[in-house]
Amino acid sequence: MKDGPDIARIASLIGDPARANILSALMGGVALTAAELAGEAGVTPQTASSHLAKLEEGGLVVPRRQGRHKYFALASDEVAGLLEGLAGLAAHRGHTRTRRGPRDAAMRHARVCYNHLAGDLAVQMFDSLVAEGALDLDHGITLTPKGEAVMAGLGVDLATLRAGRPALVRECLDWSERRSHLGGSLGRALFGRFLELGWVRREEGSRVVRFTGEGLRRFNAAFPRALEAA
Template sequence: MKLGPDIAVVAALIGDPARANMLVALLSGQALTAGELAAEAGVSLQTASHHLGKLEAGGLVVPRKQGRHRYVSLAGPEVAKALEGLMGLAAATGARRVRTGPKEPALRHARVCYDHLAGELGVLMFDRLEAQGAIAVEGERVDLTDEGAQRLARLGLAPDSLPRARPLCRTCLDWSERRSHLGGPLAKTLMGRFLELGWADREAGTRIVRFRPTGLGEFQAWLGA
């Protein structure tokens, strides 16, 4: 008798190339329509709807309605974390796309991983916050320290404005850097604050985050980098 969860079921859902492309597109954190996901997967709308039905039944995506429009998003951050981890494994084992796009360097530099900052700048933030004692890291557990609370205050984030969810932050394996960046509700709050301050912008239709020259300087100064 086999014990524990059956990973084969989830692996089979993710393993189809069309479904995998749809799930990666949803790593942007945005809810997309079946038509948009069909374009991402390179399949017909009917085929995309069939795939989305399987993903929804498997608990990997959830439907969202706004008026007469129906959207789809990832079921939650744990799905995003699993996908990011698989992308890192694929990169490490040589399972790369035959043709890379011109935006690949920008994607590796700074991108969203569902709702938080990833890529070179995401890893830089994690490393600097840990080195300066703003976060305490033990395995996958990450705790915000008193120094970290002061660091957040410099961004105009009061302690009582932070999400009540626990854990407040955690590690997330970065697929391109193959090291940890910061995930969890705190990381989501920080990403939102960077956008609010005008330090960076989201590139429409992609996962790319582009820091403005002055914003990058402010970001690095905040990190002490």
């Protein structure tokens, strides 16, 4: 393609195995140092720094300084959505690097996708919100007045979210379910509320999200799976 966006450059940045591992590690939503990312990518710190410089130049990651330490994070929700979409395509085409196991099952059940919930339970939540009329998909994706009431009941401050820069609601293609889950600032705020309410906890060093027994009960009450078939 001679004119238009240079997708080849973005593809080449993501396509390197070490850089792909670095970006995947940052999908956990936590900023990491070059040394930590070197361990994730299986390369030396010097090589990781070289990869990070290329990713930063390409607009895929951004540096963050805290005191003497320098951390890296994904540049935006848009980058995270691209990576999740590519993961879904790879999974759908059978391009996997390891055999499935218990950890894979946990990731498919519930995980963090950059800053919001993903996996089977996230798809359940999205389907429930659509079935309840809280989300309208007829013209893109919008939060309805009923949805505003649902969010208020969960303690989500919509006024603050709407004043922010990111889109309020966004569909994100779930790589494991190959169906939509909720992204955008609302998806981030909901996941934050689940953490605040003690419904979930993040597994250290992983993207896996664990629901407590009471948390899962309350989640299922708020977003019933039975509505999926309605």
